[in-house]
Amino acid sequence: MLSFESDYTTGAHEKILQRLCQTNLVTVPGYGADPFCASAKEKIRLACALPEAQVELLVGGTQTNAVVISTMLREYEGVFAAQTGHVNAHEAGAIEYTGHKVLALPQKNGKFTASDLQQALVLFHGDNAREHMVWPGMVYLSYPTEYGTLYSKQELSEIRAVCDEYRLPLFIDGARLGYGLMSRECDLTLPELCRLADVIYIGGTKVGALCGEAVVFTKNNRPEHFENRIKKRGALLAKGRLLGVQFDTLFTDGLYFDISRHAIDMTEQMKDIFRAKGYRFFLDSPTNQQFIILPNERMEALKPHVRFSFWETYDENHTVVRFACSWSTTEADLKALEALL
């Protein structure tokens, strides 16, 4: 069935599958100590222009957020995030499960500002905070955000400056990083983004892999005993090769960027189609997710023919829905969609 439901409805890029088949019977040590992981990490360091960075491969996005946040925070600290941030709104309390509070910041279109952050920090370090308020230990944001929007270089630099002032690490959730970097609105390169972050993860699951997220500790700041901690959280894969082979392939000859750019091209075409047909956009998103305000009747009429995601109720008669493109979206998919709209 025609599906624009999300960017995780198909399997993996064919090159990944080929490489999994080719390497299948090579015997390697378990738990990530294999040459595929080593090679993948080296290629990611190169792509980030951080030859000394520590790279770790994990399985999924929520897992990665929980691991990074709970291993980097001291036990009495909390993490700032936009109210709509994935860790605050859509991870079923995975951060709190690790004993840490998410400190919600006001947001607009999925983003908070340096000034919002600054104001909150004044409060949390204030006179009557003392032992009664959570001590802030990290700042989290996603690039792109949950609304598909992007922080500009200027906005991120301002947030970075506040982080520096308060000595807070900045964690960038890049579950859809490729689609952000290849967006026509993006004014940052991967190396530039990495330099702004203390830790960032490069999403594989939504960008061509079966699973996998690559965490980059940019400042020689990987928490000590990291493997042990991952194990303790049930997040250590026995056959680490599954992650190694996938990221090694994605970062060979720029595949990760090429397939992300393709997704953006498809999205731009999809936006043109929606625009041409007179559909209303809920907000202006420059990445692979588009939020459309549908009259409820129209929504029901479309449902039997194409899959899309419910986003939120707009008003009594309208609903915001999400149409997403991905690395596997084809021109044929778009033609089919156009015919339906």
Next chain:
Amino acid sequence: MLSFESDYTTGAHEKILQRLCQTNLVTVPGYGADPFCASAKEKIRLACALPEAQVELLVGGTQTNAVVISTMLREYEGVFAAQTGHVNAHEAGAIEYTGHKVLALPQKNGKFTASDLQQALVLFHGDNAREHMVWPGMVYLSYPTEYGTLYSKQELSEIRAVCDEYRLPLFIDGARLGYGLMSRECDLTLPELCRLADVIYIGGTKVGALCGEAVVFTKNNRPEHFENRIKKRGALLAKGRLLGVQFDTLFTDGLYFDISRHAIDMTEQMKDIFRAKGYRFFLDSPTNQQFIILPNERMEALKPHVRFSFWETYDENHTVVRFACSWSTTEADLKALEALL
């Protein structure tokens, strides 16, 4: 030094100390299995007009909130609270430490409305909540609130109705319950309040005791193995008699209510003094805490003479401060304050 800093700056009501002395050498079993605890619980049941209620005695407020919430919630559930609710804002992440998320509701003067709650529940049970959002498992509110305000009978009944619709237990934090019940604005009796709540705690620490909070499970709904769970949380007192004797005294001959009423009387006189002297109130609080907007110079001039609490910055030149009365405030204290203002 003259102090209106809070309601926990003096020790205990003298009757409590007398009784501690009288009973001191009676040998009794530990861990709350003593006759003082039994008697205290029985008197509390009577005061609540709930002859079948289960009553448990704990040491402090944050401890009580964490114990009640984490034992009543199922492990995948979260608890609603006003953004300014004590569990959300001023307990250093004690609820999250137990693995549960506090789901913040919008507030005004420390209170949320039934409609705020209803709206949030629709969202958390919505189509795209599914496995991604925290499952709501409880509603928390404080009576009085952190701003000293009170929910009216009507407001609480509406909140109760929403709780019933979604089968959510309602937990009332009564750290300052006496001051709420004796407020001239209060339109509820303790039995009425208990019937609106599934669990409520009667604060001792701030109302005449050295320490201690009495939790009342109103509907035969105390979590099973409760003693074991308290022990696991490090909250089981070996000499439970310390809590038993105190609450037994507070609930003998209405002492709890008498000393609360006294505090309210003192507060009303204090309000008159502030009003007469032309001070500005930050909000209209009907209980024992008053929030005054002070010009910063005035604030500094007062500091050497009387203790009060910083509350929040009002603007560049003004600060909101808190003056609190308690069971131990005297007319002489008020005279001294009046002379200073």
Next chain:
Amino acid sequence: MLSFESDYTTGAHEKILQRLCQTNLVTVPGYGADPFCASAKEKIRLACALPEAQVELLVGGTQTNAVVISTMLREYEGVFAAQTGHVNAHEAGAIEYTGHKVLALPQKNGKFTASDLQQALVLFHGDNAREHMVWPGMVYLSYPTEYGTLYSKQELSEIRAVCDEYRLPLFIDGARLGYGLMSRECDLTLPELCRLADVIYIGGTKVGALCGEAVVFTKNNRPEHFENRIKKRGALLAKGRLLGVQFDTLFTDGLYFDISRHAIDMTEQMKDIFRAKGYRFFLDSPTNQQFIILPNERMEALKPHVRFSFWETYDENHTVVRFACSWSTTEADLKALEALL
């Protein structure tokens, strides 16, 4: 390099890879709501002869143990396991990370007895246990054990009887289940084993899959809101198809059992080789892991030629090492090993 280091040194059975390739571009919903998962679950129910069983697919073994134990236990309960049980000894504290204590039982060759369990239960329910000891809430054992040994039908039935007496669920960790069931010493079928367990997991990672463990709740006893809880633990895979396709393949035409039987055949040949060459066995293991006592010099001499695992120090001059066969071990591997020994 020749490797008998473990059963997770190669990738996946070729049929799994083929099927991943064939199904790759089919669009399906995420988070396990796809037809591959549905089909896999149905086939597993059939193989277990439990048409009503609830089956859930997770990624790895430690994750599965932590998820099953922490979702089935009430928060104040602990889980019994042999001192050498995986959850007690080799999961970096993953169970304690969820807030639950592992209650260690004495063991012999990796197994505890019904009588050990009974005795412990008497103690934990005894007069001075009360609120001071952890309340027992589950019994965990692995089949095969960490030493490759197997509980007999008789032994398991006795343990089951104690579980019934105390109303404790029995959880069987089957990370290497196939190798247990196909062992020549096994006197139980999968359906029989399932009937003895309340919950059991069928290991994929070590038996032909890239990753994946299938949890079978045998008595309509899957914890409520299970998806939500998995998400909270960071264990919900966006592309659940990866697990669905793998288990669907493993449980088509008995593949899981065939490849397990092959591993056992290879192991028996390997045992013959060790025996013929005069090597000493540390214990008598009827499954795919063999524990050999090597003189330290011999061990060092072998290291450059074949990979095996350090197990434990035997004495000053000898070391216990592990040689494991798997679904991918070949006769050629054995010949090469024979030549080395």
Next chain:
Amino acid sequence: MLSFESDYTTGAHEKILQRLCQTNLVTVPGYGADPFCASAKEKIRLACALPEAQVELLVGGTQTNAVVISTMLREYEGVFAAQTGHVNAHEAGAIEYTGHKVLALPQKNGKFTASDLQQALVLFHGDNAREHMVWPGMVYLSYPTEYGTLYSKQELSEIRAVCDEYRLPLFIDGARLGYGLMSRECDLTLPELCRLADVIYIGGTKVGALCGEAVVFTKNNRPEHFENRIKKRGALLAKGRLLGVQFDTLFTDGLYFDISRHAIDMTEQMKDIFRAKGYRFFLDSPTNQQFIILPNERMEALKPHVRFSFWETYDENHTVVRFACSWSTTEADLKALEALL
């Protein structure tokens, strides 16, 4: 009723009550920032001969163990304790509730040896521990132990040496410290004991206080943000004065030591009585708890007349029971006991 059930069956030493009464209406800041706490801490530092030590006052024993262990361990670490250690056996899983594993050591009469510890450390740092085993982060022992026994200076020094070798902090649980120090078998002073420990707590609850334990961080090693962490654990008392006044009194003019010595004198007389009457001792305990093997009939005959504690089943016809003296035991109590035996 005559009671030798435990050392927490009476209230507090009369001097403590007097001082609580005298200071009752002095207004002081909350949360431990009062002059009574300051004075108590200073006196404890003096008694420990550690002028720079950091002292913190907490409410109860299990709470103190959980707070100290969970704030001093890094999140991936576990704590060694004797199998019979309080934190392992009788705190309802309070340590595991904080996410940390207790690593059980073999014991004899409640004590483990330096050699036991050394052997375990070799295992936990061994080749196949790697990411799979818990990383050891602390050593816990109690003085006296749960069996009333004492480590000798020699034994403790050997354990200390192992701790130094592995850079592990040594935590001494002194819930009954006074009774240990005043034992005729004790070959250590409080300052000597403090120098052997990295952190030690001086028990108040069982030695004359209503509640309270004083934690001494001996090496300028109090975890940062300690107040905030205590608050997060629900262990911060609003009226910290309750703890301050008690410890200030206990450490004025050596009261703590005097009343402990009295308890030991009473115990020695009690031992003489038991001996003279031909009772069998379960083990040789030099402190205030005595373990007697009673024929079951005798035990039942005594029950209506004197309270004592069940300890463990000895054999079919005999039971081990505990008789404890305390600071409040009188010669009259002993006479009454003698008459009964």
